[in-house]
Amino acid sequence: MVAATHQREAQSSRQIKPYMLVAGRYLCVNPNLSATHQVLGRCRVKVRSSSRIEMEISGLDSNGRQFKNADEMWREEVGDSQKKFDWYRNGVGYWQGVEASVDGVLGGYGHVNEPDIKSSEAFLNTLLTDLFPNSGRNQHLVALDCGSGIGRVTKNLLIRYFNEVDLLEPVSHFLEAARENVAPENLLVSEDHKAVNFYCTPLQEFTPDSGRYDVIWIQWCIGHLADDDFVSFFNRAKAGLKPGGFFVLKENLARSGFVLDNEDKSLTRSHTYFKELFNRCGLSVYRMKDQKGFPDELFPVRMYALTTETPKRVGPSRPKRQLNRPALIK
Template sequence: MKTKNKSKLMSHMILSGKAPSLPSLGSHFQIPDLFLAPKLPARRARTPLAVRPLTQMEIGGLDSDGREFRNADEMWREEVGDGDHQKKSQWYNKGINYWEGVEATVDGVLGGYGHVNEADIKASEEFLNTILPERFPDAGRGRHLVALDCGSGIGRVTKNLLIRYFNEVDLLEPVSHFLESARVNLAPENLMVSELHKAANFYCVPLQEFTPDAERYDVIWVQWCIGHLADDDFISFFKRAQAGLKPGGLFVLKENIAKTGFVLDKEDKSITRSDSYFKELFNQCGLYIYKMKDQKGFPDELFAVKMYALTTEMPRQEKDFIIIRGLLYTAKIRGSDFVTAKAPRKYRS
């Protein structure tokens, strides 16, 4: 688990929601110059050009030492380089090295916050129960459900949640001693489920290097691990993983959320992104938000946590709105009366 207050500056910035300040423009333009400048002929006022608002990737962020970055690109260039494969490998190796020094227990994988395990599983189960009946109405009546647990650690989420709803669960985890612990925790004799439910495969592979078997999974569950991926690898992973979904399958992403921009953790080499930052990445992955929900019941000192259900197909409401907008645009071109329509709730920003 990630706390919000690794430093006084970081705590202030996150809790206040204040974006990091931009560098000063300097003193080349001074107020007295206004009075010394020659008077120019009056010009007809012009309508100001529309200014494109900054995206969350262009908004500044900071690291766990309190250092500010102007935008995400500046941070990523410094951390993983620009096409520098060696530097990017160092980023990922440092992240794995950090977790290799953590004990393979619930308290260890939750960063000393093992007591939030129950609240985490409860909220995840409630979220899952809003999805499964809608997406897989034939579950339990002959449909064999398969899930992938990404960043599975010691199998905490699989054992407490996924294996009760899915016939097979594959585990993906790059830290070998976590995965070995998961094998023990998920051995048939240690599970209180029927023989129709099992942990099937254990992959000791990093997310950025994993390619799933085609159309194997109904749900790919990604929790508290995607922050270790640089933006380009985030996009590449989800694009590859889409091929691993069965028709109608979806992703569930559960992650820490920064109030604005991003926060870089220099100790474990991970980034906490804002909700808007995530949504920009979802767009680039070709994913749509099917449902989302906030995690409740966590201590105040922890980052906020959100759950996203992501699909590869556009939601029907958005399709309908695009069709209506197109018809209205056509009507306007033809000289018909143009009636504005209120847009439905956006599922994809």
């Protein structure tokens, strides 16, 4: 009876489009699924004699089908080279028909742009104060915006704090829109702050230049990577960080286990699921913070600051308010 009810709720939730994708800051809209999954989900970490760690995390897909663990789901979805090729092709293909606008990439929830940027900025300020001398002032800072979409986060946030920002986006018409959106004439920043490189490349195929970035920002895109590619991406990306650099991962959060979207081929993972993957990547969670101010029908969103080692604080313990920063660009 519980399973039948769960399936009906999952199916009915499809009336609200569950945006979960990479190509430009996508939200998950699936309230009944996330709430019900909290009841049904179970998770534990199992260590086998071969030292390979497998996650016994149950989950389900957007049609209500249940999986006993993540390994079962991944075998079905990307279990051979053709399936994996189709997984990534279908994921990007889904968004090739989406309008290159804020409302388009946010799944009709363009009004969450402002609270999203404000929360991200507060989180970034705290990290810069904690981890960089003088909060990063008087330094030439470089960031990578992964899954940059139309340049929404670069334009409204990163370009104001970093002298150079590179944008990584696999959907070509989103990236072309980003070029225009972050062109110098459309920004309220000095000429010392600019978008430099535009990479039309998916995460699973991207390798950054060694030691280029102070911060690698990854928002609403990691759900498209299968677990093995998740780990491979971060292992490559770690080499792209400068000494003392860090990752920010901002992502939708399942209340437990995982939720697979069959339409856009993306996965919403739980905090426990993320922690296990971070361990596999050799990353430490330095700080995390939940997004506030989003509509109740959206999945919870959490921000993680990830480091390759436990960093020493170089600034005061309490972040100071950043002054003389340009205002939010709406």
